[in-house]
Amino acid sequence: MSVDYAAQILEGSQRAAARLISWLEDEDDRAYEWMAKLYPHTGRAYIVGITGSPGAGKSTLTDKLTRVIRKSGLKVGIIAVDPSSPFTGGALLGDRVRMSELSNDPDIYIRSMATRGFLGGTAKATADVVKVLDALGKDLVIIETVGVGQDEIDIIGIADTTCLVLVPGLGDAIQSMKAGIMEIADVFVVNKADKQGADQLCGEVCSRIEIDAHIRKRDWTAPVVKAVAVEDIGIEQLWLSIESHRKYLLDSGMFYENRRQRTSRETLRMIHGELFRVVREQLEQNGRLDAAVEQLMNKKSDPYTLMHDIVCEWLSISKCKEAS
Amino acid sequence: MSVDYAAQILEGSQRAAARLISWLEDEDDRAYEWMAKLYPHTGRAYIVGITGSPGAGKSTLTDKLTRVIRKSGLKVGIIAVDPSSPFTGGALLGDRVRMSELSNDPDIYIRSMATRGFLGGTAKATADVVKVLDALGKDLVIIETVGVGQDEIDIIGIADTTCLVLVPGLGDAIQSMKAGIMEIADVFVVNKADKQGADQLCGEVCSRIEIDAHIRKRDWTAPVVKAVAVEDIGIEQLWLSIESHRKYLLDSGMFYENRRQRTSRETLRMIHGELFRVVREQLEQNGRLDAAVEQLMNKKSDPYTLMHDIVCEWLSISKCKEAS
Numbered sequence: 001m002s003v004d005y006a007a008q009i010l011e012g013s014q015r016a017a018a019r020l021i022s023w024l025e026d027e028d029d030r031a032y033e034w035m036a037k038l039y040p041h042t043g044r045a046y047i048v049g050i051t052g053s054p055g056a057g058k059s060t061l062t063d064k065l066t067r068v069i070r071k072s073g074l075k076v077g078i079i080a081v082d083p084s085s086p087f088t089g090g091a092l093l094g095d096r097v098r099m100s101e102l103s104n105d106p107d108i109y110i111r112s113m114a115t116r117g118f119l120g121g122t123a124k125a126t127a128d129v130v131k132v133l134d135a136l137g138k139d140l141v142i143i144e145t146v147g148v149g150q151d152e153i154d155i156i157g158i159a160d161t162t163c164l165v166l167v168p169g170l171g172d173a174i175q176s177m178k179a180g181i182m183e184i185a186d187v188f189v190v191n192k193a194d195k196q197g198a199d200q201l202c203g204e205v206c207s208r209i210e211i212d213a214h215i216r217k218r219d220w221t222a223p224v225v226k227a228v229a230v231e232d233i234g235i236e237q238l239w240l241s242i243e244s245h246r247k248y249l250l251d252s253g254m255f256y257e258n259r260r261q262r263t264s265r266e267t268l269r270m271i272h273g274e275l276f277r278v279v280r281e282q283l284e285q286n287g288r289l290d291a292a293v294e295q296l297m298n299k300k301s302d303p304y305t306l307m308h309d310i311v312c313e314w315l316s317i318s319k320c321k322e323a324s
Numbered sequence: 325m326s327v328d329y330a331a332q333i334l335e336g337s338q339r340a341a342a343r344l345i346s347w348l349e350d351e352d353d354r355a356y357e358w359m360a361k362l363y364p365h366t367g368r369a370y371i372v373g374i375t376g377s378p379g380a381g382k383s384t385l386t387d388k389l390t391r392v393i394r395k396s397g398l399k400v401g402i403i404a405v406d407p408s409s410p411f412t413g414g415a416l417l418g419d420r421v422r423m424s425e426l427s428n429d430p431d432i433y434i435r436s437m438a439t440r441g442f443l444g445g446t447a448k449a450t451a452d453v454v455k456v457l458d459a460l461g462k463d464l465v466i467i468e469t470v471g472v473g474q475d476e477i478d479i480i481g482i483a484d485t486t487c488l489v490l491v492p493g494l495g496d497a498i499q500s501m502k503a504g505i506m507e508i509a510d511v512f513v514v515n516k517a518d519k520q521g522a523d524q525l526c527g528e529v530c531s532r533i534e535i536d537a538h539i540r541k542r543d544w545t546a547p548v549v550k551a552v553a554v555e556d557i558g559i560e561q562l563w564l565s566i567e568s569h570r571k572y573l574l575d576s577g578m579f580y581e582n583r584r585q586r587t588s589r590e591t592l593r594m595i596h597g598e599l600f601r602v603v604r605e606q607l608e609q610n611g612r613l614d615a616a617v618e619q620l621m622n623k624k625s626d627p628y629t630l631m632h633d634i635v636c637e638w639l640s641i642s643k644c645k646e647a648s
Contacts, residue, residue, distance in 0.1 A: 032628040039626035054377075256621075263627075264617045268604060270631045275603065276596045278639060283592065293588045297580075302363035303587075304356040307594045314639055315602060 006037035009135050014109055017136045021111060024128045027277070035128060038135040043259070045077070045134035048242055049159030050144045056165040057191045061229040061238075062144045066102055068239045074140050075107040077133030081126060081145040081155055109133060123154035124269045130158060154269075156184060158262065160255065161245045163187045163238070166205065168197030182208060186222055187241045193226035193234065202226065220248050279314070330361035333459050338433055341460045345435060348452045351601070359452060362459040367583070369401070369458035372566055373483030374468045380489040381515045385553040385562075386468045390426055392563045398464050399431040401457030405450060405469040405479055433457060447478035448593050454482060480508060482586065484579065485569045487511045487562070490529065492521030506532060510546055511565045517550040517558065526550065544572050603638060 008016035023031035050065075052058050059080070066076050102108050111129060113122070126143060133141045145155050156162050164185035188205050190198055205224050213221055223241045227234030249255035283289040295301040332340035347355035374389075376382050383404070390400050426432050435453060437446070450467060457465045469479050480486050488509035512529050514522055529548050537545055547565045551558030573579035607613040616634075619625040 032632075036626040036628040039628070040623040043623070260617060260621055263620050264613060267613065267616055267620065267627055267630065268607070270627050271603060271607070271634055272600045274631050274635045275599050275639075276592075278635060279596055279599060280592060283595070289588060289591065292591055293584060296587050296591065297584055299364040299367070302360040303591055303594055304360040304363070306591065307598050308356075310595050311598045311602065315599065 005034045006135075009034075009038060009132065010041055010137075012137050014106075014136065017109065017132050018111075020132055021129055024125055024132070025113070031128075035131065038131060042131045042134045045130070045138050045141050046246060047130060047159045047161075048140060048142045049156040049162040050142060050165060051146070051156050051162065052165030052167075052189075052191075054146055056167045057229050058144050058146075058165050061165060061189065061191060061227065061235075062142055063102060064229050064232055064235045065238060066108060066142065068235050069140060070105065070107065075138045076109075077130075077136070077138035077141040078102075078108065078110045079126060079129055079133070079141065079143045080110070080112045081122065081143065109136065109138060123158065124266070124273050126155050127158050127266050127269075153184065157265065160249060160258065161186045161242050163189055163242065165189045165191050166201060167192045168195045168201045183212070186220065186245045187238065188222055188224040189227050189234070189238060190224060191227050191229055194228050194231075198226065219252060220245065282314075283310075329358045330459075333358075333362060333456065334365055334461075336461050338430075338460065341433065341456050342435075344456055345453055348449055348456070349437065355452075359455065362455060366455045366458040369454070369462050369465050370570060371454060371483045371485075372464060372466045373480040373486040374466060374489060375470070375480050375486065375509075376489030376491075376513075376515075378470055380491045381553050382468050382470075382489050385489055385513065385515060385551065385559075386466055387426060388553050388556055388559045389562060390432060390466065392559050393464060394429065394431065399462045400433075401454075401460065401462035401465040402426075402432065402434045403450060403453055403457070403465065403467045404434070404436045405446065405467065433460065433462060447482065448590070448597055450479050451482050451590050451593075477508065481589065484573060484582065485510045485566050487513055487566070489513045489515050490525060491516045492519045492525045507536065510544065510569045511562065512546055512548040513551050513558070513562060514548060515551050515553055518552050518555075522550065543576060544569065603634075606638075607634075 003016075005016045005020055009020065020031060020034055022028075024035070050058050050062055062078060062080075066078065069076055103110050111133075113126060113129065130141050130143070143155060143159055162185050164182065164187070166188065168190070182205075188209070190202050190205065192198070193202075202224055209222050209224070212218070223244075225234050225238045225241055227238060229235065246255075249258065283292075292301070292306055296303055296306070327340075329340045329344055333344065344355060344358055346352075348359070374382050374386055386402060386404075390402065393400055427434050435457075437450060437453065454465050454467070467479060467483055486508050488506065488511070490512065491514070506529075512533070514526050514529065516522070517526075526548055533546050533548070536542070547568075549558050549562045549565055551562060553559065570579075573582065607616075616625070616630055620627055620630070
């Protein structure tokens, strides 16, 4: 342990950050030692989530927004969470290539992450990477992800301000409502607003926001920003909306409350992930899983009895001991 | 325990099945007792997964396919997995209403399921419901789900034959490739094949299949079925393709091997889910989670150390004890 990665990251070394993030992605145990050291130095960066369905233009919007934010001197970290192949396990290179222009700026750090793995560990991994970029000195971290599925809702739950990007013509608004994505948006962006159907989409979104305001009695009314990201239209206004939401959170005390809830969720999620890692390792190492599967396939046991036995054997909590 | 739900379900009582499924969804402990009793009677039903992006026409295709299957006398169970709101937690009623016509047939059982909850328990719940429908005497169980995200990949991993539904004009093929969905498809359906761009989409899919065949050396070459579900076009051919894939699995021995792997995954998932349930209950009941969050917010502890301490304290597995 000759290299002090924590110290290097706190001094702004992107190389040290990249190394630590790779360890996090590989679930290498070394990562957690350094993450523990970095933790007291986190919590400073503001976190913006950008979500929407595939083809909504999130990547372009993120690029353009980053340029606007950089004008104010803030340092920006970008985490592009890609749905990835369960076979190759790798993130697509597209996003990295796409943002090569941005990445010449030393105060921007871009990282693509694959949504790999078993049992939804992506939200946990993303939260960890946010902490690394925070410790690295980024003032603002943007998480860009496709907005469908529970995994993605968990990921976007990490953000302080969530922007939902919709485009005309994809039936996006209705699908987003179905997936419960609209309810987690703090700012709406109607991108490709020069396309047919943009006004109708804005109307749908506005009436949804109105209904929502009645039901949930939120103090914050989500603004709807019209944008044409490829032509740099609406980007400044998006940034103003994000800043305005940030001000609302800070003034109302919601900023602290939201972060407290998020810390609670993250803690549970980490315990969840760690339990799985230990359990899997144990079951696979001693051939117990294979033996159990054989019994199940031959219907000599059932998974419910098996599960109960193993859990009771392994848990040292008194409640389970009593029940067994 | 005067009512023997297991016996009733094995006799074909849909009412008893509905009750058990509700308990499963609520994670009511009573469910597991009956599931253990039913387990020896499961494994008989063939499981078909139908996936694709929102708007691909999966629901209509499932309806029409079910009608075709019913002609051969097979009993069909349908599980429609809906992405649901993180706030309301409820499945949309749409699919149930939609299939009201089918549901007049006593040999069809339809169930909508919400993708609720924390930490991806949907795949486990879906696998359990499949077992109930299997025990209920359904010859074929169709799982219909939106094909994006790790949760959904886990869900579709339950199926013996997975059909991926694509439609022209949504950039679907590319997005599916990105999400790794194409790699898990055994049968491709190009739905709305009367629309512009259908031939191009078929071409894209075919060349992808060809590339895939080179890389993965699968013995099965996924067929591409053109369909117009609303007009009942291509449905018979889809059913033939599913049957043909089933024959391939049985002849090649892959059927047993796939089910063995699936049982292994499911067993891991169940043990993990149960461990986490117990641990979470404990953390929340005794106020320990709140205390931990307070410590984290004040940076008096870090989540990595905390997680390690909690997992080691609660697990009586020897390795963890040694490490602590």
